[in-house]
Structure formats: C-alpha cells, structure tokens
Amino acid sequence: MTAPYLCPNCKTNRSRFNIIEQLSHAVKKNPATGEITEEYETASAEIFHIQYKGPAYKVQCGACGLIEEELAFIKRAESTPNNRN
Template sequence: MSSPYLCPNCKTNRSRYHIIEQKAQAVKLNPQTGELLEEYSSESLDPFHLPYKGSARRVQCGSCGLVEDEHTFIKFAESHPIK
C-alpha cells in the first residue's frame, strides 16, 4: 500500500479507497443444502480441491465503487503520473 493508486474507471480518484484483505477458506459444502460438510487447511486439500491462487488484497474505489486487484490501481497510477 506504499504505492500511489489511480482508479482506472473514474480516472480522477487518487485518494479515497477501501482496502479489502482476502482470506480464502477451503470448504466442502452439501450440494443440496449448502451446509458446511468439511473445512480444509491449505496443507490437507483433497486431490480435487485446488489451492486458492488469487490476490490477498483487493481495492475498491471510494468514488465510483470499482473493485479490482490492487496491482490494477498501482499500474494505472504509474502510467498516469501527477503533473
């Protein structure tokens, strides 16, 4: 979070954001009821359950509401520096 952000959607917001920390939880659900049947640790996933490979942090623009990977906001700010 030490890099500047710029929203790629509204293209004006450089200061108001929501930082969303993501914690993936591997679970097995009952397909009929949605009831939690089993919770897995990252070390004990079964062979048909792939580990989470998404980002740990997402960012929401405080002006327009766009939610994207943090990298998207950083790269857009780098390509449009403040003059």
C-alpha cells in the first residue's frame, strides 16, 4: 500500500482512495430458505467447498467510485508519470 496510485478509470485522482478490507466467511446455506445452516473454519471446510483465494483488500477511487484490485491503480500510476514533482 505504499506505492503511488492513479485511478485507471478517471485518470486524474492520485490522492483520494478508500481501502476496502475483505473478510471471507465460509458458510453453507439452505437452498430453499437461504438460511445459514453451517459456518466453517478455514481448516474445516467440506471437501467440495473451495476456499477464498482473492485479495485481502481492494481500492476504491475517492473521485469516481471505481473499485478494483490495488495492482490496477499501481500499474496506471507507473505507466503515467506524475509531472508535479
């Protein structure tokens, strides 16, 4: 999170962002009612339950609202030099 960001959508915002922490909860739901019938610990999930492998957090542009993985904001900043140094 220490790398410079530039929004890949609006291409102007370099300073205002929201960091969104993602917490995964493995659950089993009743298909008819939608009620949660079981919650799994990471190590105890059923054999057919794939564990979440996504990013721990995402970034939201504070100007246009785009939500993406951090790498998209970093890559845009690397490819577009900031001439305000």
